[in-house]
Amino acid sequence: MTESTTVQILLWAVLPYVTIAVFAVGMIWRYRYDKFGWTTRSSQLYERNLIRIASPLFHIGILAVVIGHVIGLVIPEQWTGWAPEAAYHAMAVVLGVIAGVCTLTGIVLLIYRRRTVGPVFSATTKNDKFMYVFLVAAICLGLVTTFYGSGIFGPAYNYRDTVAVWFRSIFYLNPQIQDMAESPASYQVHAIAGMLLFIIWPFTRLVHAFSAPLGYVFRPYVVYRDRGPHDPGSRPERRGWERVGR
Amino acid sequence: MRVMAQMGMVMNLDKCIGCHTCSVTCKQAWTNRAGVEYVWFNNVETRPGQGYPRTYQDQEKWKGGWVRTKRGRLKLRAGGRWQRLTQIFSNPKLPELDEYYEPWTYEYDNLISAPLGEDTPVARPKSLITGRPMKIEWSANWDDDLAGGPELAPQDPVLKKIKDEVGDRVKLEFEQAFMFYLPRICEHCLNPACVASCPSGAMYKRSEDGIVLVDQDSCRGWRMCVTGCPYKKVYFNHRTGKAEKCTLCYPRIEVGMPTVCSETCVGRLRYLGLFLYDADRVTEAAAVENEQDLYEAQLDLILDPHDPEVQAAALRDGIAPDWLEAAKNSPVYRLAKEYRVALPLHPEYRTMPMVWYIPPLSPIVDALRDTGNDAEDADNMFGAIQSLRIPVEYLAELFTAGDPGPVLQSLHTLAAMRSFMRDENLGGQPDESIPAAVGMTADEMFALYRLLAIAKYEDRYVIPEAHAEVGRQLEELGCSLDFEGGPGQYSSGTFGEASGRPTPVAVETFHALKQRQTTEGIVDVADADAKVNLLNWDGLGVPLGVPTVPPRSPESS
Numbered sequence: 001m002t003e004s005t006t007v008q009i010l011l012w013a014v015l016p017y018v019t020i021a022v023f024a025v026g027m028i029w030r031y032r033y034d035k036f037g038w039t040t041r042s043s044q045l046y047e048r049n050l051i052r053i054a055s056p057l058f059h060i061g062i063l064a065v066v067i068g069h070v071i072g073l074v075i076p077e078q079w080t081g082w083a084p085e086a087a088y089h090a091m092a093v094v095l096g097v098i099a100g101v102c103t104l105t106g107i108v109l110l111i112y113r114r115r116t117v118g119p120v121f122s123a124t125t126k127n128d129k130f131m132y133v134f135l136v137a138a139i140c141l142g143l144v145t146t147f148y149g150s151g152i153f154g155p156a157y158n159y160r161d162t163v164a165v166w167f168r169s170i171f172y173l174n175p176q177i178q179d180m181a182e183s184p185a186s187y188q189v190h191a192i193a194g195m196l197l198f199i200i201w202p203f204t205r206l207v208h209a210f211s212a213p214l215g216y217v218f219r220p221y222v223v224y225r226d227r228g229p230h231d232p233g234s235r236p237e238r239r240g241w242e243r244v245g246r
Numbered sequence: 247m248r249v250m251a252q253m254g255m256v257m258n259l260d261k262c263i264g265c266h267t268c269s270v271t272c273k274q275a276w277t278n279r280a281g282v283e284y285v286w287f288n289n290v291e292t293r294p295g296q297g298y299p300r301t302y303q304d305q306e307k308w309k310g311g312w313v314r315t316k317r318g319r320l321k322l323r324a325g326g327r328w329q330r331l332t333q334i335f336s337n338p339k340l341p342e343l344d345e346y347y348e349p350w351t352y353e354y355d356n357l358i359s360a361p362l363g364e365d366t367p368v369a370r371p372k373s374l375i376t377g378r379p380m381k382i383e384w385s386a387n388w389d390d391d392l393a394g395g396p397e398l399a400p401q402d403p404v405l406k407k408i409k410d411e412v413g414d415r416v417k418l419e420f421e422q423a424f425m426f427y428l429p430r431i432c433e434h435c436l437n438p439a440c441v442a443s444c445p446s447g448a449m450y451k452r453s454e455d456g457i458v459l460v461d462q463d464s465c466r467g468w469r470m471c472v473t474g475c476p477y478k479k480v481y482f483n484h485r486t487g488k489a490e491k492c493t494l495c496y497p498r499i500e501v502g503m504p505t506v507c508s509e510t511c512v513g514r515l516r517y518l519g520l521f522l523y524d525a526d527r528v529t530e531a532a533a534v535e536n537e538q539d540l541y542e543a544q545l546d547l548i549l550d551p552h553d554p555e556v557q558a559a560a561l562r563d564g565i566a567p568d569w570l571e572a573a574k575n576s577p578v579y580r581l582a583k584e585y586r587v588a589l590p591l592h593p594e595y596r597t598m599p600m601v602w603y604i605p606p607l608s609p610i611v612d613a614l615r616d617t618g619n620d621a622e623d624a625d626n627m628f629g630a631i632q633s634l635r636i637p638v639e640y641l642a643e644l645f646t647a648g649d650p651g652p653v654l655q656s657l658h659t660l661a662a663m664r665s666f667m668r669d670e671n672l673g674g675q676p677d678e679s680i681p682a683a684v685g686m687t688a689d690e691m692f693a694l695y696r697l698l699a700i701a702k703y704e705d706r707y708v709i710p711e712a713h714a715e716v717g718r719q720l721e722e723l724g725c726s727l728d729f730e731g732g733p734g735q736y737s738s739g740t741f742g743e744a745s746g747r748p749t750p751v752a753v754e755t756f757h758a759l760k761q762r763q764t765t766e767g768i769v770d771v772a773d774a775d776a777k778v779n780l781l782n783w784d785g786l787g788v789p790l791g792v793p794t795v796p797p798r799s800p801e802s803s
């Protein structure tokens with residue numbers, strides 16, 4: 001086993017944990033401090049024709065990409081051993097490329113719309129622009145790895161032997177630095193871009209993705225809330241103002 | 247039976263002069279902020295007319311409210327839950343800003359800063375959305391008083407509907423200029439489609455008083471409620487990315503004060519009071535098969551607070567004795583259920599709206615007077631009401647899903663009251679047969695007259711205070727100034743204008759007022775906190791785009 005250099009340790013053992021820490025603490029902090037700012041900040045009121053195509057295209061694409069990542073990174077290769085390797089690879093590449101291209105087209109349209117539609121442009125904050133840089137970078141680099149590993153432009157690369165092993169090892173608290181260090185540069189850069197995206201995530205509008213309202217399907221249509229005596233309300237009791245009786 | 251209380255409103259359309267005072271005072275109180283420039287929680291629209299937002303009543307187009315499925319269940323017109331979730335990335339039925347209007351200000355600065363020249367400088371309109379010069383082509387009440395009538399009014403969805411039924415006669419009678427004003431706020435429905443549309447469960451109906459509110463901390467900006475509400479009374483704040491709506495001025499209602507729109511109404515035509523209703527039967531009532539039965543079904547939900555059985559059930563279900571007392575004296579209960587003169591707006595949307603309207607008799611009286619007849623005579627009026635079929639059908643389309651019966655009944659009662667009281671005022675013998683013709687006694691007629699014509703403040707507003715023992719949980723009661731940051735510390739959070747804790751309304755208003763009262767000269771426009779617009783401008787703060795005149799130095803004056 002080769003010795004890891006400092007840079008390798010920083011990138012593949014320190015950065016992942018920094019990412020997890022910043023993401024987790026950031027999300028909790030944002031939720032507690034800034035519930036009011038936790039929103040999609042929809043811009044559909046300003047413009048609805050472009051967004052009708054762009055937003056679903058992007059979102060469905062990115063959700064497929066997320067599922068792809070889960071399958072590729074989280075599920076060990078042995079578990080899918082029953083599927084012929086070539087078939088699995090072909091499937092992954094085809095679906096991955098479709099999802100990636102949808103996402104990219106979607107986001108290009110979204111950015112085009114942000115830039116060219118007057119009201120949408122004036123409603124774009126610095127934070128949005130900053131976020132878009134990281135998001136686009138991660139998506140583009142991701143597509144590059146897909147093409148690189150696909151075998152279309154040279155030998156295929158099976159990241160599930162290396163990158164995926166490293167990814168899971170982080171969560172076993174035993175990061176396999178060498179697995180990642182030996183993988184092709186495109187994978188390394190994409191992984192770094194991905195981690196940076198998660199680091200900024202809690203501080204951008206992307207938080208909306210974590211409030212996907214699945215509970216809607218299960219709750220009764222009409223919601224009642226009361227201020228009954230047993231409902232403590234959102235504000236904690238203050239010293240000297242505790243209630244008497246009851 | 248599960249008894250719940252609902253704060254309801256009745257508006258007597260006969261008295262509305264279309265002055266928009268209610269809209270303006272409401273705007274000053276609630277929507278004078280960035281992001282809601284285009285929003286009017288209270289708006290007054292001329293009927294016939296397109297309304298605000300344009301043609302909102304056309305549910306084929308906007309898909310608001312509920313529909314009854316073949317199996318007799320209720321479903322949101324915009325689609326079932328799964329369908330709505332798949333449409334979350336882009337809501338296909340969201341009105342665009344243009345459907346409301348693009349808010350603007352004027353470049354006043356140009357009036358004094360333009361260089362000396364041949365031409366008089368002008369203040370060009372400038373969009374409050376893009377900041378660029380714009381052409382004003384529409385606003386919240388562009389077709390006020392039938393402005394642009396021949397062109398715009400025919401687009402009125404209600405008119406279109408009756409036109410299908412009676413053909414060209416609409417045009418004919420329309421030219422006799424039948425017109426009235428319809429002030430609208432949120433209906434605080436018993437079966438609110440907005441609440442049902444909200445994927446995050448951020449919208450709710452308060453179980454104490456039925457006020458429908460948006461929890462600003464839970465709203466995630468999915469903007470489904472805007473589509474859900476058939477009255478288009480939920481608005482999207484495009485700066486904060488959150489939904490906002492009429493709050494029925496809950497901070498005032500909680501302390502027994504009428505809403506701002508009611509308090510400032512020039513015609514003194516608004517009534518506020520409690521309804522008691524049977525919450526268990528709401529869904530069933532909203533799902534009756536025939537649309538024209540919805541009015542009766544809705545009335546049927548409303549319980550008689552004088553009935554001992556209802557009283558016992560109310561006390562059992564936690565309604566306080568003073569609230570029960572208020573329900574007994576409720577003007578809205580009397581107008582809607584006892585006298586049946588007040589009717590719900592568009593019951594066919596199946597949301598069980600709780601703002602009721604007394605249909606206007608005056609257009610009919612006016613028409614009658616124009617023919618040279620005695621317009622205060624009961625028989626003449628009954629005859630006129632019968633013969634003015636189009637106005638009656640129009641009103642029926644608004645208030646009873648097209649069934650002229652209840653509208654006629656209400657108009658007849660009003661006509662009877664008018665002529666009965668004329669006889670009385672002229673010192674004649676009150677003619678008992680007039681109230682009898684509409685199924686009332688002379689005493690009831692006097693009572694109705696007191697309520698509608700004398701309309702004393704304490705008769706119009708019977709608002710029980712919220713209970714102190716639950717007061718701590720009320721949204722705004724208590725010392726609203728003691729929250730993080732404290733008074734004066736309020737600016738925006740780390741993530742820009744819309745982030746951080748929202749400033750409670752009372753605090754925001756307090757600071758805005760203080761700033762305006764204490765400012766010496768003119769506020770710095772570059773100051774991000776200067777939330778002043780033309781509507782609350784009193785010459786001290788600066789509306790956007792207004793010149794910043796430096797205070798004169800002593801020497802120059």
Ligand code: HEM
Pocket residue numbers: 040041042043044051055059062063110111114135206208209210212213334335336467468
């Ligand atoms: C999982 C469920 C998700 C839901 C329900 C959702 C929903 C939405 C909605 C409703 C909007 C507002 C669109 C409008 O302007 O009207 C939006 C915007 C946006 N979402 Fe999502 N989203 C989800 C996940 C994600 C993910 C995973 C990402 C990226 C990694 C993402 C990135 C964005 C971006 C960048 C925008 C802004 C688009 C613009 O330029 O206007 N979303 N999302």
Ligand code: SF4
Pocket residue numbers: 431432433434435438439440441458474475476477478479480491597
């Ligand atoms: S009128 Fe008010 S309560 Fe009724 S659906 Fe619309 S917003 Fe909701």
Ligand code: SF4
Pocket residue numbers: 261262263264265266267268269290427429510511512513514515
């Ligand atoms: S203030 Fe009263 S009279 Fe004036 S428009 Fe409003 S409801 Fe009508």
